[in-house]
Amino acid sequence: MIFTDAIELKRQRKLAIVWGVTFLILFPFLVTLGLLMRLDQGNLTTLSPTTFYALMTLHGLGMAGVLFSFSFSALWYLNGTRYVKLSTGIGYFVYFAILAGVSGLMIGTLIGKFGPGWYMLYPLPFTGATWSHWSIGVSVISLIVLGLAWLTGILHLLYTLAKEYGGFTHILGWQYLRKKENKRDLPPIVMITTISLVPGVFGFLVAAAMLIMYLLQFFEPTLNFDPLLLKNMVMFFGHLIVNITLYCCVGWVYALLPEFTGREWKTDKVLVYSWNATFFFILFAYFHHLYMDFAQPRSLQYLGQIISYASAIPATAITMFGVIAQLYHSKIKWDIIPLMFLFGMAGWAIGGFSAVVDSTIAVNKVFHNTLWVPGHFHTYLLMGVVLFIFGFLFYLFSEKGNRHGGGVAKTGFWVFVTGGYGFVLMFYYGGVNSIPRRYSSYAGISINSTATTGVHLAQIAVLFIILVLTGLLIMYISLFTKLFRRKEIQ
Numbered sequence: 473m474i475f476t477d478a479i480e481l482k483r484q485r486k487l488a489i490v491w492g493v494t495f496l497i498l499f500p501f502l503v504t505l506g507l508l509m510r511l512d513q514g515n516l517t518t519l520s521p522t523t524f525y526a527l528m529t530l531h532g533l534g535m536a537g538v539l540f541s542f543s544f545s546a547l548w549y550l551n552g553t554r555y556v557k558l559s560t561g562i563g564y565f566v567y568f569a570i571l572a573g574v575s576g577l578m579i580g581t582l583i584g585k586f587g588p589g590w591y592m593l594y595p596l597p598f599t600g601a602t603w604s605h606w607s608i609g610v611s612v613i614s615l616i617v618l619g620l621a622w623l624t625g626i627l628h629l630l631y632t633l634a635k636e637y638g639g640f641t642h643i644l645g646w647q648y649l650r651k652k653e654n655k656r657d658l659p660p661i662v663m664i665t666t667i668s669l670v671p672g673v674f675g676f677l678v679a680a681a682m683l684i685m686y687l688l689q690f691f692e693p694t695l696n697f698d699p700l701l702l703k704n705m706v707m708f709f710g711h712l713i714v715n716i717t718l719y720c721c722v723g724w725v726y727a728l729l730p731e732f733t734g735r736e737w738k739t740d741k742v743l744v745y746s747w748n749a750t751f752f753f754i755l756f757a758y759f760h761h762l763y764m765d766f767a768q769p770r771s772l773q774y775l776g777q778i779i780s781y782a783s784a785i786p787a788t789a790i791t792m793f794g795v796i797a798q799l800y801h802s803k804i805k806w807d808i809i810p811l812m813f814l815f816g817m818a819g820w821a822i823g824g825f826s827a828v829v830d831s832t833i834a835v836n837k838v839f840h841n842t843l844w845v846p847g848h849f850h851t852y853l854l855m856g857v858v859l860f861i862f863g864f865l866f867y868l869f870s871e872k873g874n875r876h877g878g879g880v881a882k883t884g885f886w887v888f889v890t891g892g893y894g895f896v897l898m899f900y901y902g903g904v905n906s907i908p909r910r911y912s913s914y915a916g917i918s919i920n921s922t923a924t925t926g927v928h929l930a931q932i933a934v935l936f937i938i939l940v941l942t943g944l945l946i947m948y949i950s951l952f953t954k955l956f957r958r959k960e961i962q
């Protein structure tokens with residue numbers, strides 16, 4: 473640990489709270505868009521298809537962006553108050569640039585009705601568009617701004633960590649693999665920050681190159697690019713951002729869980745091997761998104777399946793064992809923060825498992841583009857990442873030495889968990905019943921019984937989403953009470 477003076481601590485904490493409050497405003501807004509989509513699919517309200525797809529696009533891009541931004545900001549806070557000195561100026565620059573990007577996206581989708589889905593599959597944004605032409609330019613430029621903001625923040629964090637720990641290979645933990653005795657301990661959160669964010673840099677660069685091609689075509693409509701290349705690029709980016717968001721969260725569990733169990737969680741050879749293997753796997757597992765693209769070389773399809781299986785093992789298995797070792801016979805008090813971390817781990821494991829099921833070629837032939845797909849990623853995002861984030865927010869908003877959640881927080885938590893699992897269950901059940909994803913109305917399904925099942929499942933999902941929102945509201949009461957009562961700075 474480095475010594476961080478009181479003023480610096482206060483600055484970094486203020487930045488983290490600004491991020492936290494922004495997350496707490498944007499998150500329920502984006503959940504409400506999800507609720508509107510399910511109400512529409514359940515015939516409980518009527519949205520025009522143009523509005524449905526604009527909301528779906530804002531919901532998908534917004535959720536992915538907000539979750540990644542907050543996860544990154546939490547890593548920034550923990551590294552910047554414990555291990556390195558980070559510039560709060562750069563921190564605020566990143567924050568305001570992200571706000572600008574999000575505002576641009578809202579204008580593009582809510583006013584311009586930009587609606588090609590989060591992945592804007594080429595040539596969709598330009599062909600047969602139901603949205604105004606300007607909304608393509610505004611949305612693409614907003615995404616470029618977001619990418620540049622994240623890149624700036626990531627590079628600053630990685631550079632300062634590498635400088636503090638004696639070079640890039642040191643923050644990857646490679647010194648643990650040599651025979652020589654290691655002179656300085658590397659906190660696991662520093663290694664996981666590196667392993668999460670370096671692939672993120674590749675992802676953002678690839679996304680930037682792709683978005684620039686979109687922008688060129690926006691200004692010069694006669695241009696034409698290779699759709700398969702662009703699909704590879706967008707899936708590479710999309711797969712990476714979701715995975716690294718999870719890993720960022722896991723990073724702070726390594727740092728914070730020991731404060732509740734009273735046991736150390738240190739870096740060693742096994743941890744270094746596992747996380748470094750993950751570094752490699754997350755770059756190539758995305759091929760499983762392209763099984764239906766028959767023009768893709770067959771060897772890449774096989775690679776997609778093998779790497780998807782392999783990527784599920786090292787970081788997940790070693791972290792789960794680590795969590796068990798932390799908890800087994802420890803005198804942990806099951807308060808809100810460790811509870812959130814434990815359930816977050818469960819969400820990661822359950823969602824991860826159903827992702828591996830879907831990455832199996834034989835299964836994917838049946839489940840591809842059914843509701844199974846949103847089922848798996850909503851599990852590890854809503855019941856994984858979001859729970860990790862709330863665990864961190866309870867940590868940040870409460871006073872040192874008094875990190876108990878209390879009855880209100882726990883009630884909110886159980887209501888949220890019940891609602892969340894009920895909501896994702898309706899997606900899984902829809903998947904096994906062959907309900908397609910991304911349908912604004914199931915009336916478009918020609919098999920009557922399938923259409924009716926889709927509508928009923930959407931209606932049940934609405935009830936669970938209301939539980940999710942109720943759980944959130946109760947947790948907000950507890951969180952804000954803590955924040956306003958808290959006086960000290962760390």
Ligand code: HEM
Nearest residue numbers: 503506507509510532535536589590853854909910911940
């Ligand atoms: C209770 C909270 C949530 C609700 C009610 C909700 C609802 C929905 C619905 C109804 C869809 C469209 C499903 C379809 O028919 O294909 C959807 C898609 C999506 N959701 Fe959520 N969601 C929630 C949380 C999240 C979270 C936490 C994330 C995190 C990233 C997320 C990311 C996405 C993405 C990426 C899509 C796909 C959009 C696309 O296909 O372009 N959602 N969500």
